[in-house]
Amino acid sequence: MRMTFKILWIALLGSTSIFAQNKELLYNFNEIPQSLMVNPGVKTSQKWHVGIPVVSGLAFQGATSGVTVNDLFANDGIDFTTKVQERLLDVMGTKDDFSTASQIEGITVGFRGKNRPDDYYSFGIYGEMDIITYWPKDLAILAFEGNGGGNLGRSFDLGDLNLRGEMINVFHFGINRKVSNTLTLGARAKLYSSIFQFQSIKNSGSFTTIPGLNNVYESTITADMQLQTAGVRGFYDIVEEDTGSTRKDVTSLFTERVLLGGNLGFGLDFGFSYNLNPQTTITGSILDLGFINNSKDVWNYTFAGSTTTDGISVFLPDEINNVNNDLWEELVDEIDAALPHGENQSSYISWRPLKVYGSLTYDFGQGGGAVLDNCGCAVNGGGGGSALDYYRNSVGGQLFMIKRPRGVQAALTGFYQRRFGRVLSLKGTYTVDKYSLSNIGLGANFQLGPVNFYVLADNLLSYSNLADSHYASLQFGFNIISWNGN
Amino acid sequence: MKRLHHCTFLLLGFLFMMTACTEEQDFSQVDDLRVTPTLASGLFYMESDEATINSAGAFGSFYSEEVNFDAFNEQYVAERLIEGVITYEIDNTTSKELRLIIEFLDEAGQPLDAEIFTVEADPSETVIRDVLYGPGGKSIDIVANTSSLRVSAINLGDGTSVSSTDDPKIILRSGAQFVFRLK
Numbered sequence: 001m002r003m004t005f006k007i008l009w010i011a012l013l014g015s016t017s018i019f020a021q022n023k024e025l026l027y028n029f030n031e032i033p034q035s036l037m038v039n040p041g042v043k044t045s046q047k048w049h050v051g052i053p054v055v056s057g058l059a060f061q062g063a064t065s066g067v068t069v070n071d072l073f074a075n076d077g078i079d080f081t082t083k084v085q086e087r088l089l090d091v092m093g094t095k096d097d098f099s100t101a102s103q104i105e106g107i108t109v110g111f112r113g114k115n116r117p118d119d120y121y122s123f124g125i126y127g128e129m130d131i132i133t134y135w136p137k138d139l140a141i142l143a144f145e146g147n148g149g150g151n152l153g154r155s156f157d158l159g160d161l162n163l164r165g166e167m168i169n170v171f172h173f174g175i176n177r178k179v180s181n182t183l184t185l186g187a188r189a190k191l192y193s194s195i196f197q198f199q200s201i202k203n204s205g206s207f208t209t210i211p212g213l214n215n216v217y218e219s220t221i222t223a224d225m226q227l228q229t230a231g232v233r234g235f236y237d238i239v240e241e242d243t244g245s246t247r248k249d250v251t252s253l254f255t256e257r258v259l260l261g262g263n264l265g266f267g268l269d270f271g272f273s274y275n276l277n278p279q280t281t282i283t284g285s286i287l288d289l290g291f292i293n294n295s296k297d298v299w300n301y302t303f304a305g306s307t308t309t310d311g312i313s314v315f316l317p318d319e320i321n322n323v324n325n326d327l328w329e330e331l332v333d334e335i336d337a338a339l340p341h342g343e344n345q346s347s348y349i350s351w352r353p354l355k356v357y358g359s360l361t362y363d364f365g366q367g368g369g370a371v372l373d374n375c376g377c378a379v380n381g382g383g384g385g386s387a388l389d390y391y392r393n394s395v396g397g398q399l400f401m402i403k404r405p406r407g408v409q410a411a412l413t414g415f416y417q418r419r420f421g422r423v424l425s426l427k428g429t430y431t432v433d434k435y436s437l438s439n440i441g442l443g444a445n446f447q448l449g450p451v452n453f454y455v456l457a458d459n460l461l462s463y464s465n466l467a468d469s470h471y472a473s474l475q476f477g478f479n480i481i482s483w484n485g486n
Numbered sequence: 487m488k489r490l491h492h493c494t495f496l497l498l499g500f501l502f503m504m505t506a507c508t509e510e511q512d513f514s515q516v517d518d519l520r521v522t523p524t525l526a527s528g529l530f531y532m533e534s535d536e537a538t539i540n541s542a543g544a545f546g547s548f549y550s551e552e553v554n555f556d557a558f559n560e561q562y563v564a565e566r567l568i569e570g571v572i573t574y575e576i577d578n579t580t581s582k583e584l585r586l587i588i589e590f591l592d593e594a595g596q597p598l599d600a601e602i603f604t605v606e607a608d609p610s611e612t613v614i615r616d617v618l619y620g621p622g623g624k625s626i627d628i629v630a631n632t633s634s635l636r637v638s639a640i641n642l643g644d645g646t647s648v649s650s651t652d653d654p655k656i657i658l659r660s661g662a663q664f665v666f667r668l669k
Contacts, residue, residue, distance in 0.1 A: 073511040080515040146523030148663040215528035216573050216661025311528035311661070314637075316549060317538040325634065328554045466508040 022400035023059070024413040024429050025443035025456035026475060027357050028273075028283055031425045032445050032454045033110055033479050036122050038357060039285040040174045040186025041271030044120040045483065048111040049452075052478040057105030057126065059475040065434045066096035066135060070468035089144055092135045094160050095406060095434075099132040105477065106169075120176040122188075127258070130353060131165035134406055147209040147219070158205035158223050162405050166197040166350065168292070169258040174269065182275040186285075192265035194292050195257040196231035197350050201405040215310035222306040223339060228348050229301075230263055230294035265292030267352055279391065281361045288352040295347035307338030354403040363391035367419070392419045400433075409434060422447050431458070435471040438462070452479040521669040522568065529557070529572065529660040530588075532637060536580040536654040543645040550638040552591065559593075563666070564630040569620025570664030572629075576613040578605040580654045582643020588660075589636040590628055597636075599628045604642070605656070608649050619664075629664075 027038045033049040034057045035042045051057060071087045072080070108124035138156040145151055174188030205223035212218030238249045256262065267290020273283045312327045398413040411433035419425045424446055431439040436459055443456035455476040462469035534548060542548035558564060578584055586603040605613055620626045639656070648654065 069511060070509060073513050073515060075510045075512040080518045081520045084519060142523070143668070144521055144523060146525045146666075148524035148526030151524075152526060209526050212528055212659075212661075215531040215659045216575060217526050217528040219527060309528070311530055312553060312555070313531040314533075314549075314551070316532070316534035317541075320538060320549070325552050325554050328556055464507065467511050468509070 022355070022357075022402065022411050022413075022431075022433075023456075023475065024398055024400060024411065024415070024431055025427055025441050025458065027398055027400075028359055028361065029417070029425070029427055029443060029445065029454075029456075031419075031447065031452075032477075033108065033122075033452070033481065034105070034454075034477060036110065036120075036174060036176060036186070036188075037126075037269075038287065039271035039273070039283055040176055040188045040269050041184050041273050041283065041285065042176070042186065043178075043184050043273050044110075044112075044176050046110070046112075046120075047482045049109070049479050049481045051105055051108035051124065052480070053107055054104065055478050056108050057103065057475070057477040059101075059103040059473070061099075061101045061471075061473040063099045063435045063471045064097070065470060066092035068468050068470055070465060073467070085144070089141060092137060094134060094137045094157075094162075096135040097132050097404075097406075098135070099130075101128070101130045103128045108479075118178040121174070122176070123171075123173040125169065125171050127167070127169050129165075129167040131163075132404060133163035133165075134160070136160040136162070142207065147207065151209075152217075153210050154208070156207040158207060158225060159203045161203050161225065162201055164199040164201055164405050166292075167195040168197075168265075169193040169195065171260075172269075184273040186269075186271045188269040190267040190269065190288070190290060191260075192267060192290065192292050192352070193258060193260045194231055194263040194265065194294065195254060196229070196235065197263070197292060197294055198227065198229040198232055199350060199405075200225070200227040202226065212310045214313070218308060218310040220306075220308040221339065223303050225303040227301045228294070228298075228350075230296065230298045230348070230350075231257060232297075233299045234297045263292055263294045263296050265350075265352070266290050271357075279363045281363070282359065283361070284358040285356070287355040287357070289354060290352045292350050292352070293347065294350055298345045298347055300344050300346060300348070301341070302344065303339065303341040305339040307335055309335060351403075356401045357398065359396055359398040361394050361396035363394050365391055365393040367392045393417065398429075427456075429458075436462075436469075439471065441473075447481065450480050450482055452481045453477070519669055520667070522665050522667050524663055524665050526663045527557075527661065529662050530555075530635065530637065531657075531659055532639070533655050533657040534639065536582075536648055539580060539582065539584070539639075539641045539656065540645045540648070542641050544643065545641060546645065547638060547640045550636070552595075552634050552636045555632060555635045558629045558664075559631055559633050566666045566668060567620075567626050567630050568665045568667050569618070569623070569626060570629070570662060571619070571623075572617045572660060572662045574601065574603065574613070574615045574617070575659040576603055576605050577655070577657045578610050578613075579608045579649060579651045580643075580656055581607050581647040581649040582641055583607050584656050585640040585642055586656075586658055587636075587638040587640075589638075590632040591634045591636055592631050593633045595634070598631055599624065603658075607643060608651055608654065 023038050026032060026035055028042060029035050030043050067088050072083055104127045106125040110120060110122035113119040113121060138160045142156045171191040172188050174186060176186040178184050203225040205225060207221045209217055209219040234253055235250060238246055238253065267288050269285065269287045271285030273281055275281050312331055394417040396415060398415060400411040402409050411431055413429050413431040415427060415429045417427040427443040429441040431441065438461050439459045440461055441458040442460060445454040458473040459469055459471050466472065539548045558567060576586065584605045587600060589600045590598045592598055601617060603613060619629055
């Protein structure tokens with residue numbers, strides 16, 4: 001059986017890859033201090049921890065639910081335009097998206113309260129970037145095929161344009177409290193310092209060309225579109241001016257925004273862990289319940305109105321004496337007037353992408369001795385009733401949901417975790433979501449004395465050809481952890 | 487010893503991960519992308535009642551105007567025109583034969599081409615003409631260089647008769663579908 005496991009691990013790891021969408025590997029991986037960031041109510045056992053600045057937590061994700069890089073750019077001898085038509089335009093829908101997310105932890109510190117050893121406090125700073133753009137199906141077809149030919153009569157939905165992105169720096173402080181031997185609660189407050197934000201998420205309208213009532217063709221456009229930006233124009237202006245100190249100016253502005261000099265916001269995380277019985281635990285968390293008030297460096301672009309045109313029209317005798325030959329120019333001006341596009345600097349609220357996790361875990365396989373007997377924390381160590389530290393194996397399921405502009409995206413994960421003393425812990429996952437039905441992930445946590453290193457990688461099966469992957473994710477980091485003051 | 491084995495296997499695994507590969511990708515294929523949409527639009531619509539035609543008298547011109555028309559000769563558009571078709575539809579429910587002339591003029595006002603329609607008096611069928619430009623048709627340069635249209639309408643009948651049809655009219659419709667090479 002053990003040999004089977006070894007072979008399985010090697011097969012999983014050796015099959016090459018690094019992928020995942022949510023942080024299902026990190027979630028409930030209690031040995032890793034950063035698991036507090038995905039569930040403030042996770043069971044904690046350490047006395048204190050300090051992340052090694054900048055490399056304590058790095059996470060990168062890229063995802064596409066439709067076409068992959070390999071689909072388009074493989075050197076397969078197929079005409080590129082044909083590939084775009086057959087693999088992009090004919091296949092992808094408006095719910096398909098391209099997204100990327102990254103997170104870099106600057107500082108992370110955690111410590112147990114001296115007077116309240118049941119409380120574990122943590123604080124820190126991390127930077128985060130999150131961009132998602134849905135496939136603008138109808139606009140892409142309009143650009144590639146036009147409104148003529150087979151598209152006469154087709155209503156192109158302008159609402160297909162839907163994108164959102166932001167870069168923020170987050171200052172956070174959290175409290176994790178062991179309420180009883182069965183219940184741990186946690187909460188985290190976050191102060192968001194926005195570097196930039198943009199969104200175009202409430203567009204509507206259509207463009208249609210049909211055989212006209214009067215003329216051969218009649219085109220109608222109705223639009224209510226808006227792109228909201230905050231913090232973008234400042235960078236754009238610096239680059240546009242190109243004064244020779246561009247790099248310095250960009251760095252200066254970036255630093256200012258990182259250090260609370262831009263738009264600010266506030267958010268909260270909540271989480272819990274509850275032992276239904278000594279071997280069964282349920283957990284849950286809700287993250288980034290917050291917003292950013294975008295009031296500085298705001299530039300919004302609007303395009304709204306409605307008009308129908310069938311070209312230049314002359315009605316006789318009404319216009320028999322009209323010798324104006326600028327009818328074309330007048331037509332263009334009329335269309336422009338009916339579809340005003342403008343700019344404004346109205347402030348707006350942007351909501352953070354709300355995330356929810358939940359899990360059910362069953363522990364088994366007694367370890368024959370608690371790992372943390374000498375932890376000094378007197379909280380979740382051996383004898384404290386913690387199934388985590390007592391059982392070597394955990395198996396269970398996790399649910400992840402994230403609020404996206406076009407609705408909630410969900411992912412379902414099954415996992416198995418194996419602990420080899422305090423030194424090593426492994427977690428394997430199988431996740432199903434809109435990006436992949438074959439996402440197998442593996443995480444490892446190494447504890448060499450006080451030095452902690454972890455690496456979590458997703459979608460291992462597609463590692464043989466990264467370019468053909470719908471999803472790629474990698475997280476890793478270094479920490480110093482103490483259980484008894486070492 | 488057991489731990490050593492586990493660690494060895496794990497390290498081997500991650501070593502394999504690090505040797506992960508990707509098939510050869512050729513990003514220069516983007517240069518081969520062809521974006522050639524077909525754009526459709528109404529062009530010119532004219533209608534006239536029979537009284538206006540009669541007022542011009544027999545064999546008289548009841549309409550002649552030069553209309554600025556820069557739809558195709560903007561540099562960006564002109565350079566990307568590949569081929570297309572202009573469709574004309576003419577309905578004549580008046581009591582007289584009519585002639586419609588549509589001339590394509592360049593920036594200097596010089597004729598590049600002309601479409602001439604002679605339309606029978608009512609009862610007559612709708613006149614439909616598709617004029618191709620580009621390969622297999624007229625030169626695409628005609629539309630690419632057109633800066634204005636001169637539309638003339640001439641009464642080839644008498645100047646007094648009135649059709650018994652309800653609300654007799656001459657109606658000229660036109661629309662175009664052109665293929666552009668955006669990339």
